[in-house]
Amino acid sequence: MKNLLAFIIRNSSWLVAVGLIVISFYLVFSYNSYQRSVYLTSANKVVGRFYEVSSKATAFIHLNKSNRLLLERNAQLEAELNLLRTYLSDTQRDTLTTKAFLSDSIPASRFSFIPAEVINVSFSGPNNFITVNKGSAHGVKPDMGVVSQNGVVGVVLKASPTFSVIIPIINPKFRLSAKLKNSNNTGSISWDGKDLITAQIGELPKHEVFQSGDTVLTSFSRIFPKDIVIGYVTGQALSKDDNFKTLDVRIATDFYSVRDILIIKDRHYDEQKQLENSIP
Amino acid sequence: MKAITIFREILLFVMLVLLQVLLLNRIAVFGLAVPILYIYFLIKLPYGRNRFYVIVSGFLLGIVIDIFLNTPGMNAAATTIVAALRNMMLSLFYPKNEYEDLVPGIHTSTAAFVKFTVMMVLLHQTLLFFIEAFTLFNFTSTLLRIGSSSVLTIVLILAMDSLSISREKSG
Numbered sequence: 001m002k003n004l005l006a007f008i009i010r011n012s013s014w015l016v017a018v019g020l021i022v023i024s025f026y027l028v029f030s031y032n033s034y035q036r037s038v039y040l041t042s043a044n045k046v047v048g049r050f051y052e053v054s055s056k057a058t059a060f061i062h063l064n065k066s067n068r069l070l071l072e073r074n075a076q077l078e079a080e081l082n083l084l085r086t087y088l089s090d091t092q093r094d095t096l097t098t099k100a101f102l103s104d105s106i107p108a109s110r111f112s113f114i115p116a117e118v119i120n121v122s123f124s125g126p127n128n129f130i131t132v133n134k135g136s137a138h139g140v141k142p143d144m145g146v147v148s149q150n151g152v153v154g155v156v157l158k159a160s161p162t163f164s165v166i167i168p169i170i171n172p173k174f175r176l177s178a179k180l181k182n183s184n185n186t187g188s189i190s191w192d193g194k195d196l197i198t199a200q201i202g203e204l205p206k207h208e209v210f211q212s213g214d215t216v217l218t219s220f221s222r223i224f225p226k227d228i229v230i231g232y233v234t235g236q237a238l239s240k241d242d243n244f245k246t247l248d249v250r251i252a253t254d255f256y257s258v259r260d261i262l263i264i265k266d267r268h269y270d271e272q273k274q275l276e277n278s279i280p
Numbered sequence: 281m282k283a284i285t286i287f288r289e290i291l292l293f294v295m296l297v298l299l300q301v302l303l304l305n306r307i308a309v310f311g312l313a314v315p316i317l318y319i320y321f322l323i324k325l326p327y328g329r330n331r332f333y334v335i336v337s338g339f340l341l342g343i344v345i346d347i348f349l350n351t352p353g354m355n356a357a358a359t360t361i362v363a364a365l366r367n368m369m370l371s372l373f374y375p376k377n378e379y380e381d382l383v384p385g386i387h388t389s390t391a392a393f394v395k396f397t398v399m400m401v402l403l404h405q406t407l408l409f410f411i412e413a414f415t416l417f418n419f420t421s422t423l424l425r426i427g428s429s430s431v432l433t434i435v436l437i438l439a440m441d442s443l444s445i446s447r448e449k450s451g
Contacts, residue, residue, distance in 0.1 A: 027352040
């Protein structure tokens with residue numbers, strides 16, 4: 001017993017080291033996307049505030065670019081509005097079709113959007129995350145989809161009252177079902193970790209035809225509405241096995257400059273999930 | 281340990297964390313090389329600092345970086361291992377020193393300091409990238425990352441150290 005005590009005292013610093021290393025590796029391996037403690041991520045209050053302040057300072061640098069993008073988007077929407085207005089006035093002119101088109105109560109839209117601002121991005125390694133300044137107090141919940149003005153950004157991973165962390169396309173844990181615009185075969189979007197502008201769409205059937213520049217859209221998922229742009233095909237990639245085809249996709253969202261994003265709120269999400277989970 | 285030394289170390293700790301999370305982690309030269317400078321804190325601890333202190337401060341440094349970068353455990357694990365082996369590596373390059381409060385620096389012993397830095401950085405980066413890449417990605421790309429990031433980090437550390445006014449000389 002005495003020897004044991006002496007041993008422990010003599011080697012106490014090594015024992016501390018081993019203990020701390022074990023704690024660290026425990027954190028590494030228990031690092032499961034959906035069960036992590038909010039205290040150890042940038043969704044916690046202190047770190048979130050810190051990044052918010054630093055993001056306010058750097059926002060000035062990007063002001064020009066965001067302004068230009070907003071103007072472009074504005075012009076695009078203006079054009080669309082014009083088109084719809086003409087269309088509406090055309091249909092209303094014809095009294096026969098008016099009744100068919102205008103029902104007496106307009107069904108409420110299934111999706112609504114929560115605008116938020118990016119306050120931190122980390123993408124120097126394979127484990128990339130985005131922190132935004134809206135949280136559960138604003139109605140953000142885990143598993144909600146996130147889009148920018150150009151296309152899909154990612155999925156909400158964790159929400160604290162004022163901040164939330166998003167897992168973007170450019171994270172190897174990210175998966176999303178997708179399809180080419182002119183086809184009905186669905187594949188799965190993933191990221192191979194090589195660069196921030198290219199993702200891969202895999203699990204497409206071998207006979208799938210494509211041209212570079214084809215648009216890649218979301219297909220059915222509980223998280224995103226149908227037909228949201230993910231990116232554009234740039235060419236064929238190396239496939240992991242011979243049964244499927246894999247394509248390189250240039251991601252529509254520019255992760256280097258993304259600032260303003262929309263979080264998608266699906267009114268029927270809980271209902272659909274509950275129903276699907278109730279089946280044994 | 282004098283209060284002024286402790287104060288200087290805390291200041292260095294905070295500065296390195298801020299530098300790492302606000303600036304350096306957003307740099308990826310050619311999409312590969314990320315400067316990981318915070319290990320400089322462990323290099324600059326005095327010769328005679330006891331192992332317990334080195335290990336605990338290494339763990340704290342790693343876990344703070346982890347919290348900011350959303351990588352629970354990765355930096356903490358790598359930095360704690362490096363901290364545990366630090367005194368051993370130091371004694372490889374520096375003979376037993378009676379000035380316990382002396383800090384390793386490029387002005388006092390260039391060759392030994394360079395070797396010590398290279399070894400610390402290489403070990404740290406190797407551990408870090410392998411812990412990070414545990415399940416994913418091909419081996420060559422990991423090696424390329426380790427190599428390029430180490431070179432960048434070593435150059436940065438040596439540059440930073442030669443810029444700092446040689447406090448060691450007067451000590």
